[in-house]
Amino acid sequence: MSALTTSAHRITRYHVLVFIGCWLGGMFDGMDSTLMTVVLPSAIGDLVHSMAPEVIGHYGSLVGSAFLFGWMLGGVLIGMVGDRLGRIRSMILSITLYAVFTGLSGLSQTWWHLALCRFLTGLGIGGELVSITTFLAEVWPERSRAVAIGVLITSYQAGVLVAGTIVKFFPFWRTVFFIGALPAILTVLLRLTLRESERWMESKQLMREDYRLLGELFAPEHRRNLAVGAIAFGGLLIGYWASLSWIPAWIQTFFPPTEGSTQRALATMWQGSAAVVGCTLAGWLADRMGRVPTIVISYAGCFLSSAILFMTNDHFSEAIYAESAALGFFIGLAQAIMYVYLPELFPTRIRATAVGFCLNAGRLSTAIAVLFVGVIVRALGGFAQSAMLFACAYLFAVAAAWWATETKGKPLPA
Template sequence: MQITAVVSPKTTFSRQIVFAVCLICYIGGGLVSTLMSVYLPVVVRDLMGGVSEAELGRVGAYIGSVYLFGWMLGGIGFGFAGDSIGRVKAFTTAVLLYSVFTILTGFSTSWAMVIVCRFITGIGVGAVLVLATILVSETWPAKTKNIALGILAIAFPIGIISAGAINNLVSNWREAFFVGWIPFGMAIIASLVLKESAQWTNMRSQARLQTKPSSFSLLLEPAHRKNVWIGSLIFGAMLVGLWAIFSWMPTWIQSLFPSQTSGQQERGITMMLLGSGGIIGGAISGFLSNTIGYRKTLLITFAGSFVMCLILFTTNTVFSTIIYLETALLALFFGISQGTLSAYLPQLFPTFIRATATGFCFNLGRLATATVVFFVGTLVAVLGGYGNAVLAFSVTFVIGFIVTWVAKDVKISASEGNG
């Protein structure tokens, strides 16, 4: 089936423009998502003075949880907006939102102000990750769509690497958050060069001729309900463990050093390795899922993630370079999972509910994640350290493995998504 491009129909260049804009904004999402993690010990102590490990864990949990709640609301709310007012309008607004409030984070004078800024930043990032996936999914040919979405998925870990690099280069955390000016510029560019996809335009034209229930109510219809819950459970199971690790890895690394050691370089390198492994995993995810299928690929990633968490967090009580290798291998499985899920979830649903359904699947898991991550500070005290607390969250990988095991491998027709 002929693919109609988003910017200028029937041109490969048009698809490349869409992909490039989505890729850069996706990178920005990964960057601003993890920037707080790498600077968290510095930010909290700068705003609150000397704090105990338990207090740092408590405040860090608040900051991380509200960010994820915002991410969830943005993904679901802007997914609905993308179906209603258009992918491009919603996408541009979301990029503008997360860029502005990333900049404002750098001007925060209290940790409460940081929480507000991070909440709104999360709304924007959650929306961008859903809408960028939809834009590329509706633009790319079916034959190579999985590969394109796998490459898009590596944008987030590129952002993670960028956050680690900024941590190594910029010691002042306030200056680091001024990186938000980059996605701000991209929001302006996106508003000028992107046009709505042919699929969305055609869907809106047909909708004017007939009355349909809202896309939210359609999610609960028998034809879509099963895929909604399968997608939500699988994505949520991976996200809970992934986010706990990405959020608390730098703080765990810091806890492996004597109190007088900064650990700044090691924190930065670890985050860069998390990103690098994610890039490689995302890059190969499309080829892997095309070869062995979504289900087998996801089973491998859940099993691999759980095993690597056991090794990483149970065998290291002081910092050593072996942590770098173990972190990179763990990130490889994360990257494969994110690339596979980015290709898998949008194709489960028809055009008229795709953004809403994908946003729902992506972000129902984030609701669970935000809720459980909120208790990391308590788990640190109860379980005796950040490593044990983070390891507790890896149980979700076992849950994800079980759900994937009982789920059927969904077969997608060659024409799906090309309309």
């Protein structure tokens, strides 16, 4: 009898070890992803020698789009690596990419140096989120899988909190990126302690020699789930990157160029802390209310909290911290429920690739949208109006959820 059967309901020491390894990978993922958004005004201002909001918006959107294009490609390509070569190899490749190139970002001499490093960092960031979610979904006992994955996604939000803390104590942007290289140490620990997913190994043995991964991915029986997953998560991405990621730059507009770093860092810390709570509750809500109702509630909350934050503040006050926390909570809830839901839709042989596709197909439109944030900021007269425009994408995700398949109480597809 395999370990898949004997540990179907019991959480063992190895399960805990797997969870810790995946959680640390996700935490460093969130940290390295967020460092750029927190130091964006100072990094871009230093490299282009201007702190004008329209200049920061223009070059910041170029760097942000490069990162998102990398994230998109990494999520799909490293997902394919995970289905072909194994979950552990894809995790190690992802962490190596994002750790090394986050560190090299600190050596940038021009904005395009920074954009290139962020593109390569994005490859690893996108791949890691796919890898850890797929691996934990296949290893963790069925009965508590949703809760475990929801708590796992707190790792990314904890990384947001860590990023804000790093910037608070190390305000120089180059130092911040050098610190971001530390996760490379985790790759050694993963290699020494974790073993390959048994579900993946069994599925690999059953594959025909002429098996075509992409042909299976887009087979008729999977198209509806792919479309719903891509549209729903794409809505989160557009709203997230055009609103939450631009909050530090928006806050900076309330201060002189040499001030505001503490307020930016504190807002990021509040966002990250609240998002951890949202992620933690996602699996519990999904098991009680169902996956689809939880998706609808979380996305509707994202839209409403965005409206309160961006449309009711014309000067800085401490209320912005609470409103940022509310938005962070619903984004954490929305993010975690999608990571719970997507692996439950697809069989093992295409799971990582399918999850990678759903998480990143919408990232192309996000990268294009973020590319034009600088133009839209100028056209609409500020970050708040621009962010609110893109927050409307949350409503498209709510609409897509009505066509989603409920997976509550169903086993993970073989």
